[in-house]
Amino acid sequence: MSLGVLAQFLLHVLGSLRRRSSSKILHAFVLGAYTLSYLLVSYSLGLMQDSDDYFDEFAVWAVCLLMLLGGTDNLMACKLDDVDNWKSFHMKHLFKGVVVVVIVVLHGGDVPQFQKPLWGILCVNILQSFIRIKSMRMASKSNLLSKNVKPISDYMKGEDKRQPFSAATMKGYKYIVAGEPSLRNHGKEPAVDGPRRDKNITTVEQIYECEGSLLSSRSRRGMRLKDICLSMALSKMLNRRFAGFELGEVKASPMKTSDFVFQGLIAGDNKYERAFRVIEVELGFVYDLYYTRYPFLYQKFRYFALCLPVAMVTFCSWLTNELFKIYKITEARDIPLTATLCLMFVVTFLEAFQLYLHMASDWFKVALIRGYVTGHYLQRSGCFCHMFIGLVLRLKAPRPWVNKLGQYSLLDKYNGTRYGSNCCHFITLFLVDRAKKGRERGNLVKLSIQVKQAIIDSLIRSKGQLTNGARSLEDNGVHGLLSWACAVSDEMLIHSILVWHVATTICKHRLDAELANGGKQIAALSVEDSSAIDIAGPCVQDSSAVASNLSQYCAYLIAFAPDLLPGHSFDSESILDQSIKDARRFPLLQVTKKMEQKCKELLDPSKIIDDNDARVVAQGARLARQLMKIEDMAKRWKVLSDFWAEMMLYVAPCDDGQVRAHLEALARGGEFITHLWALLTHAGVLKRPRLGQRPPDQSKAHCICL
Template identity: 45%
Template sequence: MGVIANITAEINSQRFQFIRIEALVLIGIVVLFLLLVLGWYRRQCSHEAVKIIVWGAYTVSYTLVSYTMGLMQSYHVGSSLFAVWAVCLMLILGNVDSLSAYSLHDNDNWKRIYIQQLVQSFWVGGLVDAYGESDFSIPLWILFIISMYTTSTLTRSFQSASKSYNLPRCTKWVADYMRYEHELENTVVPNPIHMHGYRYIVTGEHVETICQPPDYLFRFKPDETKLITVEQIWKCNAKLLHHQYRESSRLKDICLSMALSKMLKRRFAGFDLAESKLQKTHDFVFKGLLDSDNTYERAFRVIEVELGFVHDFFYTKYHVLFASHDERSSAIISPVLSLPFCLWLAYMLFQRFRAPQDEITVGRSSTRNDALVTMIIVLGIALLQLLQLYFYIASDWFKVYLISKYVTMPRWQSNEKIQKIIAFIVSWKSFRHWENKVGQYSLLHTFSCTRRKWNALCRRTAGLVEETRKGRAKKAIENLPNELKQAVINSLVRSSGRLTNGATSLRANRAEQFLWACTGLPTVTHTILIWHIATTLCDEALGARVGLGDRLPNECGDGREMRSHASVASTLSKYCAYLVAFEPKLLPDHSYDSTVIFDSLVDEASVLLAGDVSMQQRYRTLMSLDAGPEDKRLIMIGAQLGRQLMELVTDPALRWKILSEFWAEMMLYITPSSEATAHLETLTRGGEFITHLWTLLTHAGILDREDSYGTP
């Protein structure tokens, strides 16, 4: 009993309570630093662990900070370290520029988060007022005011991206402008290479306007509005944008990406894309981005940066920080201003650390070590301010701002020193915008997979851990091959925007005997899965896995070309199957229809291939079956198609060319979608290749597919 009494007394002691608060502060700071770092990283990583860590850190951050501050308020023995800790937590919470919202749902819940921020601000202010030692008071109050500003930008970022609040309002101006953009100076013949006639807005759209009859569109007045357009950027021949300057094309394309991101946001806000039927919209992609003098690389680079801007608008604070001159200035001034006060505060804490224990004045429960730990925390926050300032200046947003000012400031264009400074700043590098990889799934390899232990954990956590359905085991994601991008772009250029479900490529390769596997099927999901099974069987027949390597025979045709076709076909086949299994919302069919069809196919494979453990056994079983025309099971139809491909096309090089061009065409066919939100959600988990294609087709005016195009 004496031992228990001693333990109880120790737990209730002032020192233990102080250590408890200190530990929670350290945990809170670690959690917020994780949000800061992984907020950048999650856009380029699809790993499940990153997703779970970010979700956990975001979920507990506000609650943990509020709980810790509540303990400080209720602690009956004051300590000036409480005020320092509270301000530190508030500063970090407001400085997570890289992640303001974990999901789109958080933007619509901005009122709840706003109330939490108000409560925390009152608590921090109360702690600074109650425990802010006279020596600490000046830097603490300055840092508290700065933290109030940084947290207020969080609320504004939620409001701007909220579909129920401000998103329609801030997007309508661009939507209305694009209704009459083609009528401005209509004597100019659009040129998608030099961007003549493409007055897409880069900056300057935030102006006060009124709706006027008869169309009640928001219209700008040329004498009152300072718009910077893509056309103006391309017309500028100053040094930094002259074609002789090595980085000029990259800087112009970043501005183009910004303009395109403003146009793309209309899809997320539910506005029509009025320019989609214009010929110049079609030409912008097919004669501009995909011009014969360029390669696919430029098109994908522009789209990648564009989606980076879109991601930042919905999930970070950057669009708020660059919304106006005052915001841009404050975003630079606040870290610059907070840095000396952090160093001042750290110096005073160091003086407390050097003082003898009996002279410690920061609180009766405090020790010299507590002052040292707090000093390290404050120095860490000072470093954080420097990092945030670097990320801010190195961001594409700041590059767009500098180039836009450069275009409108003749004084900058004629000043060599200013141009050197701008050239130096725009050379700063930031993080990649997406993972540049594709998910892979092979049905015949993994249909028997059942994650019993994981699903048991799902039941024990009442669904907190997401259940994995039968047969769904992701293969290792693959780097996106350059030849795959080229194959898809070649297919797009050949089609000139007339998307078909593979029938066109089959006719072009004189493979009309396989048209039955493209037409007459109930859904696109049927077509994908049938051709996926057939491609897997052809892959197995050649002994070719994902890598392909030198195992492909070289005696028929050009071996290198065949390896390239096989790589494209195999990767696209597994990627489309991955979309069916894990991302059905991105496909044309209803997501639940795709899920039901896929689950049924998994059950069919489990019954038909029961007892077959190796892929070789499964291959032999499927190739030996001879089902009649009345057997409509997908696995049997896929096996039948695979046998026909190998029997009727005996040349492996031609077979893989047929499959490669089929999958490139099918990839484009399944891309158009009205599920804009589903594409937006992929940006936070590494991104999807289909989202980049969806964006590219959107800017070409291809918003949906015509059913008649898929028929022979």
């Protein structure tokens, strides 16, 4: 029973943190608790039935074990395959439920005080299990295609390109926030002023037109609440891509789709913060649809679903109180009773915590906002419902993403070995994958506002026409000097990324060394001279941080998430494996293990072996030497930061066959490239142009992906 409550704790608490963290330890604990819970429950219930010793608390223990299986809302499934196997879960849970009912019938009547709260908990748990099964059916492939996604896909094909629109006010944007189940004939009704508008359908346009006090456009909080609904509508666009449907609004009105991002989402004073906040919440909705039970809060029985955790907390508190009364009058030390009382305290706390997560979830907030917009009486400031909605909308849940970037440095880690992972590989009988040599993760770095700014500025400059960094070199006037390092074909893209990564690493360590040496000299300068140095310093440091973070993040994706990058993951892994082997055998890297000395050796022109050497390290060193010829340090780092921002945008779009990799990555903590992929999807950039092709004319910029 102690292990059962521990597993329940892991599923309740760590399950809510799973989508925020890429920690393998956290995911291992969650997966272990999720996988072993069925075995633990089966074994414990069998012991209770076969035990010769009888305890009055058997019925309480059995019900608590059943809560472990069906009572966790924030972790419906660990992997996508679990969702499609919902019938298997249904049968296993039905069998366990029958066994628990038998135990409660046989032993629950021995303590009359336990009967009512026990049966109450059991009934609520059965209903929660029904909701879990319903949620899994909603997210299953067959149901998702036929009932949720297909009607929206048909509905959005009827977008009227002649209708006026404004991305700044969302005027004319009929993206569906809610109500798709009410679409008749799968969204194929005749068009009347655009697609036929059902009174049960709520669109982004309606949300942004509402000027009630809670959603006032003059209020920063009101605009953030509207943006939550916008995130919900955008998540439905991603779900259509996951299901393999075309985006009808992109085909019907590419200019309108493009303007939504360029004139709306990334326009205005807070464009760097707002765009990524909307995408972050949107991907949270996508994760919840496939991996949690929260989407049920958005159905017609959402208030009934919210009542279940309230009822569960009430019945658990009632049972805990009855146990405490018996405990107080017991003279002798009753170990089973004491243990049961402690366990019920923990269970009650976990259910109260889950109730809070229910009410603070973005799903429930969107449901309240939708009711607020459609029910005009709720917009009266004096009514109780208005005050209650305003109070609930202030509740805060954990952020859906940790907001950090993974890092990997080829020059620093090419000779590293993860002995801990290899030991786990053998101890677990190969359940844990063996770590490849030379692949050791660096420390996570925070996604800074400077990185967001560089990405958004690069996207604005591109106007939707993505290149592999060549445009940034042209804009900075160094295309003739450095263009040789840009990939000329899709097959060479990963190789080119690693070359630029090595060059950036060398330049960053050279900069750090110069700053360290310069710090000693600044102390001897006059106040005027030192202040002049400080003025130029922050610009260089910001650009170098952007370039270094994005460079190591791209290398991290090649090493640990190649399925999110262009091309086949096998090709990316093979190129990195060969680069690691070459680095181990590279003569200039045999001199020392210190990074500063390695970079110094690679930058030394007197030790050049062959400028035509095709190895990644050799070409990276050659590129670094050419970058160092740019004497203006600020310009040098602007070249690198602009290049990496443009490269991140170029590798973000993916083919329809690769979109599932982004959905699976959300369950592992999420990746920044998924955010960029979603942002470009909403701009209508669904595919990257193949290298070697001439970019489309400016007049056709909005049709680049069609």
